[in-house]
Amino acid sequence: MRVSPFLYMLAIVAGLLLPQAAPWASLLVLPALTIALTVALLRFPGGFFKNPRTLLPGALWGCLMNYLVLGNLMILGGIFLIKNENFWIGLVILAAVPSALAALPWSEKLGADHRLTLTGFAGTYLGALILIPLLAAAFLRYIPVCCEKLIIMAAALIFLPLLLSRVAVDRNWDERFHQRMGTVSDVCFFIVFYAAASANSVLIRQGSLDMLFILALAFVSTALIAAALIAAGRVFKLSRPVVSSLLLLGTMKNCGLAAGIALYAVNDEAAVPALIFSIFIFLNGLWLWLWRKGLERRFYRA
Numbered sequence: 568m569r570v571s572p573f574l575y576m577l578a579i580v581a582g583l584l585l586p587q588a589a590p591w592a593s594l595l596v597l598p599a600l601t602i603a604l605t606v607a608l609l610r611f612p613g614g615f616f617k618n619p620r621t622l623l624p625g626a627l628w629g630c631l632m633n634y635l636v637l638g639n640l641m642i643l644g645g646i647f648l649i650k651n652e653n654f655w656i657g658l659v660i661l662a663a664v665p666s667a668l669a670a671l672p673w674s675e676k677l678g679a680d681h682r683l684t685l686t687g688f689a690g691t692y693l694g695a696l697i698l699i700p701l702l703a704a705a706f707l708r709y710i711p712v713c714c715e716k717l718i719i720m721a722a723a724l725i726f727l728p729l730l731l732s733r734v735a736v737d738r739n740w741d742e743r744f745h746q747r748m749g750t751v752s753d754v755c756f757f758i759v760f761y762a763a764a765s766a767n768s769v770l771i772r773q774g775s776l777d778m779l780f781i782l783a784l785a786f787v788s789t790a791l792i793a794a795a796l797i798a799a800g801r802v803f804k805l806s807r808p809v810v811s812s813l814l815l816l817g818t819m820k821n822c823g824l825a826a827g828i829a830l831y832a833v834n835d836e837a838a839v840p841a842l843i844f845s846i847f848i849f850l851n852g853l854w855l856w857l858w859r860k861g862l863e864r865r866f867y868r869a
Contacts, residue, residue: 576849578757579842582764583771592762593830600827601723603755606748607668608732609741611685625683626690629666632792632817633691634698638662640788648780653836658781660825660833661841663699665691667819668752673852679811687816696725716832724824756823763826763842766835771842781840785847792817793851811855818851820844 582589616622645658666688674684735741744751764771771778793814800810822845829837 573849574753575756575760575845578760579764579845582761582766583768586765586768589762589765589768592758592765595758596762596827596830597720597723599755599758600824601727603668603752603759603823604724604728605731605735606744606752606755607671608728609735609744609748610671611689611732611736613733613736616689622686622689625686626693628683628813629687629690629816630694632687632813633666633820634662634694636792636817637788637820638698640791641784644780644784644788648784649777651775651777651836653834654777654781654840656833657825657829657837657840660829660837661820661822661844663695664821664825664828665695666816667821667848668823669848669852670815670819672749673815673819673855674812677811677815677855678808679815680806680808683809683812684815687812691816720828720832724828759823759827760842760845763830763835763838766830767839767842770836771839778839778843781843785844789818789847789851793854814855819848822848 582592639662641658641662645655649655649658670684670688673679674681732741735744796810796813796817799805800807820841822841826838826841826845829835829841
């Protein structure tokens, strides 16, 4: 699986400038997310989940960084800054979703602690099963959501990807798709980001103060977490791979999943916060890569 941030940015730009295919793209959002999540879960080897005790420390770190730190920053900032109800709903959905699928390939690119990233990533997805209903009950209790859509989402985004990926891994089918995983994932998320951008093209072009606040919140939350983790790594002498893994888990949300849930279960406007945050996810990945290159230069000079 590869990461193609420029392709996703192209999807957003295409959605804003050429929104004519929005009705067709919206129909493909849920199947695209199901396929993307299934492909991501193929990265977990057979038997990975059979010994939960060994996975617990990494899973707890993943939940700590993704929900307790990044998720709380989003919600706290949104409470004081966001007035638009639909944007607020989208922000809560974004806070409740797990780490970005991009964290897995970026872990390899950055030389991060691969097992910590994998277990942390898995922990955020298991944590989402508990936290999404809790956050919805706490913040979105008065928002009408069709129960049938919730059941369909649970089947399409949780149970079906888990089932299909485990069957594929157990039968070694994943080896046949290994070279195509990146292409499949890219196409799926292109559809999701295009659908979200095209559905909100008029609204985004008009702009609003709330959008500026979300933009500022995305930048500040990402920068604060990154600065705090790098400082903590120096103080506690954490290895660079560990810091890199924590940075990935603590600064990357699955914006495609959040946008898809918003489009399918709530309304188009609720997908806007995920779109805005996705831009900083891509920029953050680029910054992490440059950060790693800077560390390597210092090491070789020394």
